[in-house]
Each structure stands twice: as C-alpha cells, then as structure tokens.
Amino acid sequence: MVAQVVGSPYEAKTQEIARHLLAATQESRSFFAQMRDQMRWDERLLGWAMSNPGLRVQLFRFIDCLPALHSNAEIARHLQEYLGDESVELPVVLKGLLNFANPDSVPGQLAATTVSTAVEALAHKYIAGETIPQAIKTIERLRKEKMAFTLDLLGEAVITEAEAQRYLDTYLLLLDKLTEAARSWPTIPQIDQADGEALPKVQVSVKLTAFYSQFNPLDAAGSQQQVTERVRQLLRRAKEVGAAIHFDMEQYAYKNLTLAILKQLLMESEFRQRSDIGVTIQGYLRDSEHDLRDLILWAKQRGTPITVRLVKGAYWDQETIKAQQHHWPQPVYNRKPSTDANFENLVRILLEHHDVLYAAIGSHNVRTQAYALAVAEHLQVPQRHFEQQVLYGMGDKLAKALVDRGSRVRVYSPYGELIPGMAYLIRRLLENTANSSFLRQNLENRPPEELLAPPVMAEDDTGEPVATTTFHAAADTDFAIAINRQVVTDALQQVQERLGKSYRPLINGTWVETETTIASVNPSNLSEVVGHVGLVSIEQADAAIAAAKAAFPTWRKTPASQRAAILRKAADLMEARRAELIAWMVFEVGKIVQEADPEVTEAIDFCRYYADEMERLDQGYSYDVAGETDRYHYQPRGLVVVISPWNFPLAIPTGMTVAALVAGNCTLLKPAETSSVIAAKLAEILVEAGMPPGVFQFLPGKGSTVGAYLVKHPDVHMITFTGSQEVGCRIYADAAILQPGQKHLKRVVAEMGGKNAIIIDESADLDQAVQGVVQSAFGYSGQKCSACSRVIVLNAIYDTFLARLVEATRSLQVGPAIAPSTRVGPVIDPTAQARIREYITKGKAEATLALELPAPAGGSFVGPVIFSDVAPEATIAQEEIFGPVLAVIRAANFDEALRIANGTNYALTGGLYSRTPSHIQRAQAEFEVGNLYINRGITGAIVARQPFGGFKLSGVGSKAGGPDYLLQFLEPRVVTENIQRQGFAPIEGAE
Template identity: 70%
Template sequence: MVLEVSKSTYEAKTQEIARQLLTATQESKNFFAALRDQMRWDDKLLDWAMSNPGLRVQLFRFIDTLPALRSKAEIAAHLQEYLGDASVELPDVLKNMLNFANPDSVPGQVAATTVSTATETLAHKYISGENIKQVLKTIERLRKEKMAFTVDLLGEAVITEQEAESYLQRYLDLMQELAEAAKNWSKVPQIDEADGVSLPRVQVSVKLTAFYSQFDPLDAVGSEAKVSDRICTLLRRAQELGVAVHFDMEQYAYKDITFKILQKLLMLEEFRSRTDIGMTIQAYLRDSEADARNLIEWAKLRGYPVTIRLVKGAYWDQETIKAAQKHWQQPVYNDKVATDANFEAIAQLLLENHQYIYAAIGSHNVRSQGRAIAIAESLNVPRRSFEMQVLYGMGDKLAKALVDRGYRVRVYCPYGDLLPGMAYLIRRLLENTANSSFLRQNLENKPVEELLAPPSFPPSSPLPPSPDFQGVPDTDYAEAEARKKSEAGFKSVREQLGKTYLPLINGEYVQTDNLVDSVNPSQYSQVVGKIGLASVEQAEKAMQAAKAAFPGWRKTPVAERTRIIRRAGELMESRRAELAAWIVLEVGKPVREADAEVSEAIDFCYYYAAEMERLEAGVNYDVPGENNRYIYQPRGVVVVISPWNFPLAIACGMTVAGLVTGNSTLLKPAETSSVITAKLTEILIAAGIPRGVFQYIPGKGSQVGAYLVNHPDTHVIAFTGSQEVGCRIYADAAVLKPGQKHMKRVIAEMGGKNAIIVDESADLDQAVAGSVQSAFGYSGQKCSACSRIIVLQSVYDTFVQRFVEATKSLNIGAAELPGTQVGPVIDATAQTRIQEYIAQGKTEAKLALEMSAPQGGYFIPPTIFVDVPGDCAIAQQEIFGPVVAVIPVPDFATAMQVANSTNYALTGGLYSRTPSHIQQAQDDFEVGNLYINRTITGAIVSRQPFGGFKLSGVGSKAGGPDYLLQFLEPRTITENVQRQGFAPIEGAE
C-alpha cells in the first residue's frame, strides 16, 4: 500500500508544496549557529540538550523536578546534584555557574534564579498562558495572525473525584469566559467561516479520562456511565455557548473505550446532528488506520460529520516502556519513518472521505502537511472539511506559511500553572530535541531531498531475544476479548461452586471425617467449596508416601522434572481466566490483581525449571591429575505451608521449587484458600507429577501443620504467614527429634510494616496514586502492602489532603465487580482484629478517613490516620488490612530513622526527585525490596525477587537466582585420575 501511495499522482504536488513551505520555514537559516553568542538562557538550554545526550537527560530530569522546589537554595542544590555528575559533560558557562560551595550563597542564588527563570521562559514558549487573561491575550494575537485556536487545560492528571469534578467545572468556566470574550472579536473570514458556513470561534480540547478518577477499561460499563454523564453536561453547555469541543487521545490502553464511549454518545438524538465535535487518531499506533476506517463507517451511519484530528502521537516512550514491562506487543511503530508513512496513508483516507469526516491535520513536518494539502487540492476538498493544526510555540513559521497559502490553521494552546504543565513541557522538549524530530533536522539544515523524501514502512525485524528470563504477560483488559474471557471464566467457576475437595494422599483423593465451608468473603453466605480436612493420621500416611516416592523422584532426570513443571505452567496459562475467578471468589482479590497472581504462579513454574537446569550443570574445577565437581542433590521431603493472601502464586512457587529440585513435597494450604490449592493440585497431577511425589493436605494449621513441621522425616519447611507462627516453626524445627538424622531447613516469609517516604521533591501525582495503590490494593492484605507513609513536613498538608481525597474516590465492593478497587478482608477473625487496631488508632492519632462499607461481606473500609507518632502501635505492629498511618517528619534523615524503626524489613518505597536522597535510601533503607518512584507491591519473578530480613523472614528471595539452593544439598566430588603415575590428557585421542 505504501508503494502505491508514494508513487501516486499526489507525490509531485506534495514535493512542490512541501518545498515552498520549507523555504518559508527556513528564513532564519543556521539560526542556532548565527545567534549562539547572543542567545538567551532558554535558547541555550535547548541548544545544549540537542548537542549533548547525557546533559539532555539530566537537564530534563531537573526541569521535571523544578516546580516542586520551594526555595532558591533547593533549586541550587538540585542543580548541582543533577548537573554536577562527573559523567555529564557541561558547557564551560554552565560549569562555571555551578561552581559554588553552598546553595545558600550568593553564587548559588544567582544560579538558581538564572536557570529557573530560563526554564519558565522556555515553558511559556509552549504554554499559552498561566491564567485566562494571558490566554485571551495569546488568542487575540493568534486571531490577528488569522489563526484559530483550541484551548487545553493543563493538569488533567485526575486521581480524586474532587479533581474530576473540578476539571469539569474549570472547563465550564473556561468556555463561559472564552465565549464572552468572543463576542467582542472582529470577524476573521479565513478562520470564522468556510464555504458560506459560520464556524465556532471558540474550541476547547478535553481529555476523557479526566472526567472520572477511577477510569478503567476493565470496568468499561462503570467508567462509561460516570464519564458519559459529565461529558453530556459539558456538551450541552458548549452548545448553549456556541463552543466546539474536541476530545484528545491519551494512552493506548484508553483508546478503544474512548472511541466506544464517544461514538455511543454522538449517536444520541440530542448530539447526533452536532458537527462541532471531534476526536483524535494517533498515527504512531499500529492499528490506527483500522480505527480511521471504523470511524468513517460509523460517521456514514451517523449522517453528520465529526472532526478527526490526526496527530503523530505524544506518548511514544511511555507506550514502549509499558509494553516492554508488561511483555505486551508494542502498540506503536518503532521507527519514526513508519509513523510518518502511516500518517500520510490515514490523511489520504480521511480526505478521500471528506463528506463524512472533517480532517484536522496536526503536524510540524512540512512533508506531512504538504502531502495533506496536495491531496485536498487534487480532490477539491471543501475548505470546511479540513484544516491544518500546530502546537503552540512549535510550528510558528509553518503556521504562518500555511496561513499565507489561505488555509485554516488552528493552534493547540495549552494553558495553566507551570506545575501541572511541566509534564507537557518535557514532552515538547523531548520532541524538539529528538534526533528524529523534523524540527530539529530542519534546524540542522539536512538536505531538502532527505527532509522531503517519501516515508515508507521499513521491513519488520524481530527484536533480538533477551538473555534474561521473560515472564508471561498479564491480561490486557483494555481489549474487549480479554474482558469476555474473564466473564466466561467467572461463569464457569460459578457453575462449580459448592463442590467438595478432598486431600490427595499417595495419588488418591481420600475421605475425611471433617468438612468445612470455604466461603466468598465478599458474600459470606456463598459457599465456594467444601474442604475435607485431613487428620493427623492421614498426614502421617502422606508423609510415608512422600518418603517412599522420594528415591525414584530424586533419580528422575532433571529434564523430565522440568518438563513436568513447565507443563504445569502451560496448563495454568490455558486456564488463566478460570483460575483468576477462583482467586477472586475464594479470597476476595480484585480481578486485575488476581490475574497478576496467575501470571506469577506461571512464572514460578517456568523460572524454577530454567534455574534447575542451570544448577544441574554444577561447577567443574579440574587440575592436572584431579577432577573436582560441585553438584547439588535434593534434600528429601519438603513441607509447604502456604498463605491465603497469594493462594495460587505463593503455594505454587514454594511447591514447584520443592518438586523441580527432586524433593517429595506436601502442600498444607491456609484453610481459607484450600479450593484454589485444590485447583493447583489438579494441574500438577495433569502435568504428570508421579504418584506419591506430591501430596495435598488441607487441614488445621495447629494440628496437621504442627505435626508435619515436627515430623522427623521433614527436611525443608517452606512457610509464608504471620511472624508469630513463623517464629514458632523456626523454634520447633531447631529441635532434633528421635530418629532424625538431619537439621531441618526453614524458609519463612513473615510479613512487614512497610513504609513509603515522600520527600519535598516528590512528584505528588505519582506519590499519591502510588501510595493509594500500595496501601489499599487487595485491602492492604499483601505482605508488601504500605501501612506507613512518612512525609516531610514541607509537603505534608498537601499530600494528606490529596491522599485522603484519592482514597475517598476508590470503589469499595464485591471483588468480582470490575469497578472494585477495595474488596473484603479474608474472614471474620481478620475483620475483628483490624477493627480493634482501628479503635486503638483512634486513641493514638487523628482519624482522617474512615469510609463506609457494604454489608454481607467481611468489609473493612480504607482507614487513614494522620499526625501519627512513629512509635505508637499502629505505626509499629503489622495490621494486615486497609489501615494506613501517615507520619510527619521534619527532614529526610528523620524519615529514614522512622522508616527503619520497626522489627520488620520487607518492602519500602521512596518518592523523590533528589539524587542524594535516592542514593541514601539505596544505602540505608532496611528493606529486602526497595521501590523508588513506583508502587511497593507487585514484585515480578526474576525481575524483583521477593523477601526481607530482620523479623520479616529468613531465607533467600522467592523468584531469585539462589532460591532453589535452599531445597538442595551441595556436594563436592573429587577424583584422583592418576593411574600408576599417568593421567588422562585432555584432548588426547
């Protein structure tokens, strides 16, 4: 198709028009070289960023931090931290400016003032105003230059419902003020009318996700309902005021649901005939041409045109990084030239369907704009049906050249405070300074033939395989098909509710005297399954069967053991939606988190299989006449005592670690999650685990669990649970029992009192959202969950206000509902214990939030205490529920002391943009897993091996390169290979 386009009749005209536009934009040839010595500081910053990649990264990081800094001393200190790195080559003028000993000194103050003023000046190049007065001044200037506008309100990062409501109100106010001002504007025929039709003088651009703080494709129905109500309010008011509304496109995850919501709304009778509404297509997306075709077909059915703004796309780095982290297919083109080729193809498609679609061609590439004009002129497309668009401050000369040719040009004008505008500024700076940027190539005077060459899709080349372990991708619920599979999984599971699950002993399911109900904690009247509790006598039979099966399993080749374990992973993949549904219904984990747990279980199978193959090779160290081999052998019988909070992943990880290393393994699950471990049992049997090698022993921890821990034939105990039980197991295992000829190995993960530190330089959007997710994900029932937030005094009040509001905005309800963020706690005992801690907290600190909760389940609403003393009970003891203590501290040194003040050392987090604080946390934060500027939950196998120290546990990290060693005995074998004074010679025939 690309070849057809590039050889089409449009190409000659494209070249002609593009050359004319290029000439008009190159009036200031050699701009940077000619004015280098006279440049203002804002120009110098851009120049340095273009010429020095290392400086570019550090400079942009500093600019990102700048709005959070509250004094010139802070600015000066951060300047030195970011740009004083010896690895960054600095221009002499900048090096000299940073040569001050003290940030409070006069030279420090001068440096701070110079760079912050330059950055603000730079920001104002791309941001049309910080208030409505400035914006109106910008708009009036643009109109004098015969340019239309669309205004975008910065700060759309909405994390609370209060902010979503404010976003809507700010737009209603903005439209009112613009419409009032428009009454006094003189008519500009080139932009105010076309083909005899008057056009709206005012246009605003909005982001759909900013209308609802919990917008999520997984909850497509709930998100649509909430967003649609607010959009309707906006559109009705816009119609009253005569204002056009355009909907921007954001991250790829929101694309399909955005189109679906807008298409549905715009087919409603009250909006169907509106032609002053638009939406956006991003050409860097691989499926954007298909989206364009679908929109055209929809517009034909609608009967009235809408505007489609065609842009290249502004989130390329974000999309590629997210896809890589999630192991998802890249949604964007990896090559800029492919995006350009796709842009031209879609532009042609839109213009060829001008009777159904109004095209808005947004680009600063003269080739792209020239192409669109060539097509429009060749097809005699009416002037009402297309316009050209540029970003404020980025395409000034191109805009003027297009105006001079008589085209309608619209300038995208962001406005608002610099703080929320900084993310926008960084995107613009990245675009301006990127090697592939047309603007940069134009400034660098690339040959015209190179600049205007027809783009084409390069041949696709697969990415080189990564040498590291690659986990399985989580489900992408932005895809409708994925949501259908999830619904089918729930339907299948609901049809199986109430069945009985019995212990598996020596390959046979055995009857028990006692059955207990495992109930849905979201709705405790619903029985998920009936569990047969094994007796101590049955546990002894299981131990004897495991002991008898061990010699054969030990001698089973590693290749066969790993084949079986990998097969178990494959079976889990095939049953992903069903397994996730079991997790949701039996332990009350919300859908997305349950799906991630299935991924983790699968990853454990694949990772430990690969690790065992690595370890099997052993280590050889031979010298002349002597061979030395370091090898591993299984220990014997492994007892796994698994928790309810990760009922599949942790149970699977500990179990397959025991099995793949050649040990017979008994699994004693938590009583409240035994149905899920019964499903794991089915999978292991189906994968081919031999009779007796694996036993499934549901039972009372105080009886069956204790019996197996103390059994003389137990070699390894792998436990995850409370500190109290873990310490008891550790003590019991240390006692040598009659007939026991070995010391037991204990692997115990025993929880945490995990803290997040938020310092004065933190990105509070990130910090608030990350803290909410870390604290209240799965109702705070993860070992890694945040239960303390330590906040520096300078940002404390702002953080607390937003943190409370963001938490208020969470949806509390049954875990299976797709819109639920906070579900139930596990059972009545946990509910009572947490309520007691909340009552105690009310005597120790100030209660900032205690929400209401549904009835009929074991719900505890998110609860926030503020002004909490660092040494009180709720700041020291593990609560294991949705209760958070927010602790104010005067400085970072105190924050570190408070963070390290508990008996635990599992996970911790830091939100900071101060390099020295980040380094200090890496050195001194006493946690097994430290997370910087991200959530502190959700460790991924191999990438983030999980486990702590102090009283958080003992043993190597799960999912790490030394975890399997705990299930193995190392041996060294030395052989003297000399015979009567001679030895084999390596390589001899």
C-alpha cells in the first residue's frame, strides 16, 4: 500500500524547498506568449505540438519517419502526406510552408530543409552528440556547470549477435575514450568527491538486453548465461579504468529477469565489493515498491551498497497498449498522480535505507525533487548516498537550481546517430508536450498551489485488464512472471512421463478399439513415441455417420443457449489445462512454448466467441408489416465432417468443430495423423464439457481412405477443411458430385494455404521490419499457412535490410522444441523435411544462397534458409514450401513491389512495413490478401479482432473467428404468416 504524503513530517519542508526551486525554474513570461515569428522553427514545432493534439500526432509520426528519408523531395512529399490531411488544423505559417505543388520544386526544397533542420535542432536539444568527441565536449560543458554525467549509447534494437557484440565493444571503447579525456578534467568537489571519498568521474549507462539478441524470460537460464559473460567483461574494464556502470531498465517484460541476473552477478566475489554500480527502478510500475524492498534485503545480504536510480519510466504508452492487447493487468499506474504518489513513497523508502542503497532521484518535477531533498535533510543522508538526476535537455533550470543548493546533480546524456536516436527523441517529445507533464504545466504558469500539491493515489487506478472490445478474449500467458514459467516447466515434465499411451476413436459416445494403429512421434526426437493412435476403418466410419444421423434430430432442437454453454465449459477446461495442452504441442508437433501458448488462447476464444455468436444469430430477425409477420431464422445443416491440419493441432480443429456443433450440427472430426494425440485431448475436453453421444465423434484415420470416404458419403452435408491446395481442391471436386441417395448439395469451407509476402519500403522502420520478417518467416519453422515466404524489398534499402535479416536469422537457435533457447524447432516429419530440402536445392539453382543454418541430428530439422536476388517467377517464389525457406526479392519501386506481391495464385496474408501514408493507403486498397498486416508480423491472427481467411486459391468460405463464419453452418429460413382474420389483425400496443 502506498503511503500518502499529506500530513507527513516532510510536507512543510517540501513546500518550502519546492517554492524556492519553482521560482528559479519559471520563466518571466508564458511559453505560449513567445510564439512569434522570430522564434526558431524547432521552438515553433514544440509549441504547435503542445497546443494542437491532432497536429502533435502527425508531426511526431513524421519526425519518426524523417531519418529514413534520403532526399529533400522525399522529405517534402512526406511532409505533405503527414500534415496535409484536411482533418489536421495547421498554423498559418506551417500551412504556407507546405503550399507547394511539386516536392522537387524550390518551395518544396525550402520546406524540406526548414523542417529537417528544425528536427535536427530538436534532436540536439536532447541528444548530447552524435560521436564520442561531440559527447565529450557536452560533458565538459556540463562539468563546468558543476554537473556530473552518465552517458548512454543510443542504438538500433539489438536483434543479432553481431550487434550485441558490437554494443559491448562500443562501450569498451567508450570507457577508454572517456577515462582518457577525464585525466585532464579538474576535480570539482561538488560532483567528484563526497564524505572524503573520490567518486568516479566517468559513468556510463547500459541496457542489459543489448548484450544478447535472444534475451527472453522463457529462456531465463540461457539469457543469463549469455548476458552475464559480456557484462563481466564490461565491469572488469570499468574497474581497470576507474569508471562506474549503471544498468538501465527497459520494458516491463524484461524487468524481473534483469533484476535477477544483476542480483546474482553482483554477488559474485569478483564484484561483491563494488559500489560503483547502479540499477534502475521505474516508479510507474505497480510492483516497484516490492522490487525496491527486495533490493534492500538483497543489499543487506551483499554488504556493499549499490546505487538505485529512481525514475518515473519511459514506456508508459507501450506498456499500456501491450497489456490491453494481451488482456493482462496494467503493470503501470494509469493516472499521473498515482505514479507521482508512488514515486514519493519510493523516495522515502530508499532514503530510509541509505545505509544499504545509495539513492539517485531522477525527475524533472520540482515537487518530487523537493520532497527528496526534504527527506534527505530530515534523515541526514550523507552526501555520498544521495544525488539528483535529470535528462539532458530537460529540466535545465531545475538542474541549475539544485546545483546552486549544493546537490550533486547528474545529467543522463544519450549520444549517438540521429536514426537510432529517433525513438528516444520521440519519447522526450511526448514527455515534453503531454498535458500531464510537469514541464509543460510549469511553462503554462500554473499556480504554485496546483503545481506543488501533494500527489494522491487515484482510488480507481486498480490496473484491472481493460476490455477493448465487446468480446472478452482470453489472456495469453505472461512469461515474464516466474511462476508462469514454472507451471509450463512442470507440465512438460508431467506430459513427458505420460508419453506412449494409446488413444482410441470416439464413436457414439464410446472409445472403440481398432485393428490398425499408428505411432505419433516427436519430430524433435524421432525415437520418442508420443502416443499410439487407433485408426478407424470404413465400417467404423459408417457406424459413426449412422450415430450422427440418429443424434441429429435431438441436437438440432437443443436450445442454442445450452449448446453455447457446453462450448463455454470446454473453454474453461482448456484454460485450466493450458500448460498441459502447451506441453502436448511441444512434444507431438514440435511447437515451442511461446508459439503454443497463443494457440491455446485461440482455441479458448473460438469456443467463447462462437458461443456468443450463436446466441446472437439464434434471435433471428423480424420484418413485420401491418397484418403480416415475417421471421428470418436459421437451422443447422446436418452432418459436418471436419478435416483438420497438424500445424495448428488444437486451435484449428477446435474452431471448425465447435462452430459446427454450436450451430446444431452433428460433427465428425478427422484430424491429421501426425497430430492425432492433441486432437484426442480436444475430444476428451468436449466429452467432459457435455457433448452428447453421437453429436461429436473423433475419427482418426487415413486421409486417403477414411477422409475421402467421409467427404463422398451421401449423408454428409458439409466439409470443413484446412490443409494443402492439392487436397482442398480434390475435396471441393468430390463434394460437388451428387451421390446416390443424396438430397442436398454439400457445402465446402476450405483454407488452402498461401505464398505470403511482406513489402519493405524505403521509409520502413528496419528494426521492426527485420524482427517482423524473422518471426513471420521462421516462427514454427515456417509451417504456418500465414507464414512469410517472400519479402519484397525496395532497391534503396535492399542491401541494408538483407544484411541485418541474415544476421538476425543467424542468431536464432535451432533445436528441440522443449529447449527454452530454441527459436526454430523441427519440421513435422521426415517426409516434410525431404520435400523442403528439395525446394532448397531448387532455390540454389535459381537464386543466391544468402544463409543456410545447419540442422541438428536426431529429429526432422531444417535450418532456416534465405535466398536473395530471387526472381518473382522462380519456383521458390511461387510454390508453397511450408518450411523455413525465405525468398528475398528486389523491387525498383512500390508499384513493382505490389505487382510482385500480387503475382501468385494465393491471397491469404500479406504485410507492409512503411511509414509513407500513401503507400499504406495503396496497400490497403490493392494488396490482394484476406489479412493485411501493416508494420507488424503477419502471423498470429486473433479471434474477433483479426478474423482469418483468404481468397483466390488460398481458400473458399468466410473468415474464421469472424461474424460471418457460423452462417456457413446454418441454413437460413423465412416464415411469413398472414395474421389477419376476417379482415382484422392484432394491433401492436393495443389494450
């Protein structure tokens, strides 16, 4: 519980100090009064962003894109695209600047130069330099103002091991250069000495995740091993040269693992006596007090203090959005006063334990820093144990005022190139222009009573998951939480102990014996049998159809609400068995944990979403007129055969099966042979949920015999299929033939794969693009119908993108699905392995082999393969491979990229990485795919939010998980009744 500061022993002193600091920071006139023509353009941009929310969004999006633009014409064109929207109200001066017809014109060039120069000036406000010499000059200026520093390297996201090593090497070089320069710096007692102790003149801040490209909480041990060795090198060099190291905190997902790694590392005898090391706590996190108290206990055990930097936190929007998308509790406080109240509580706790942890208070809020000073003075905290920090370019007047009071002030100073620094710049601009920002409120000359009021925790700031839609989806597992990782680890062990059991078909409510069985084997270890599955005979298939026919009259009359209740019960059972179901997928189909978990979520969501949808559809529609009632309603079709694939062994059979069942149809599930054990687990769940005998039946069998027989059977009304184009087209043709005794035309819903492309244009964020392509192409070894198998890259960035793509892929671990470090597991079986290798051989004859990772022995492994300079018409660019093989295709311009993307027989999924509004708009209109993903990966469709399915030869039927899907399993009927009797009719509302 966060203690309130109102009435605390520190409040009077806080107000006294705060008013003094506030007077020193406030300007003589309002910021907005300065908005005159003589102001510099960078100041104008900030002013406009503060006063116009619509312009703020578009302006910051343009600034985010700007470093990727390589000519004035491109800059001018993007300026018009971002700011020329009629919905954005522009200041007169800016509107005049953008009033040019041609980006190549003199006015266009002038606009580009003016704005790009202004943005560069903005960047230099918050970035201490682009090179080490520039950063050293900034540092030396800060030191003349009696301010210490910590230097942070801005950089691209570390997505390759080469980049992780380069990050370490850069910091080793930085330490050498800084300490070499520091030899000539005169000692400044206020920042270089404290309590008779000399302090390091040099301090750098580093990100733990940047030391390992595959940093992942699910692979906590592997991540720790990889990170720790590189950090040891850094700490040793820092000791040699007399520099201090501070570890920054990043996204919430990495927080617990970051703290765990550092706590273990700093207990090693080599580092246990070091006090020149720091860690960060983010005050906007709800569990920050727990983390701080845990650090206090750890520090007492360690015996030597380290520094804790308290900051508010820089990823509020990102953390909020991520939690909403995953239906997780909010890790951050949702109200600024709540964060401020929590922060002051942390300040108090930290300073009360200054004997075991040194405090570094990072804030630009005058009240916050005043409170820290009040507490420190009251507790008589020694000078060495307490300092105050600000960000470079922010809170300059506050920093000077603190220095004048005698505080040790440290300036967090990022340096680096503009492109990798753009994300940092956007965060600073958002912070500076946010309505809740203290800096902005101070510039607006808010009354001191308002600015300095004690913050109060908002009562409604509970952090409960926020419902973003009317459908309440299941939450994925948050593997940043240790107990969730342990649950899955335990389930893997338990399931492994249960491998090798027998699974039988379910016919008319009875698990029946069969003459034939097959062994389902672990593709990661071909000698390990997951289960023995009984295969139904033709006679048993006939018996199942007869049972379904007998059950249908009762099931179709069962109220939709009762059918829906069974689905919801099944969803609850899946949720309760989530970890077990994940484990079965790991063993039977070689799906790694982080791929299997969202599949369980999808299966749960299918059950609940289709239950909701059936209750909606069951209400029917009325179109009444005087004297007549017209009722539009639905009835089930009859018997539905579901033929499901192995690549989504739980979600797809669940979705197709429960859709048919909740609509009132009797359903026969024939799963892929290689995933029949998981399908058996689904059958067990549906039976336990209450599916009556004959209504649902589980029929594992050979597709070429039993599957074909079921498709052609005259009593079958509908077939739903997911699989290859060849089999899907055969089913479509066979179902169209009217069999003897058949009195209906069969409905076929078929999803038949894709040859999916992602376009990367010149304005793309390459950090996002590379990571998105790697995940989309090699997630589950490329064995998703939505997987990216073609990436089409525009000439201007082709070589840069390809180089990073190859290195990012090279950094992936290939191995058994059960290993936490594995990112690419096996393909499904040796037959698929041989087929994929044939395509690789064709690719080597058609294109340039850019990368081929080795494959381990013992399973059906294929290492990721990348081909470059692939012709659009090449075999590997046209045919579905269904494996970890990626074709990289060059395009001269965006028109050609779209033509190439649309130049196959498929239209399932596609993607675009672009920050050019016109390209995004054209892709939305012209990219021929059923699911288009912009600036994100193209796999992992989510029920209700992203209904899934394509057209052309990718399939036929409505999108799974969408509002039209159940209609395919229903026959619509209209009943019209003349309600007149002898010329009169009931009148609605009459008494």
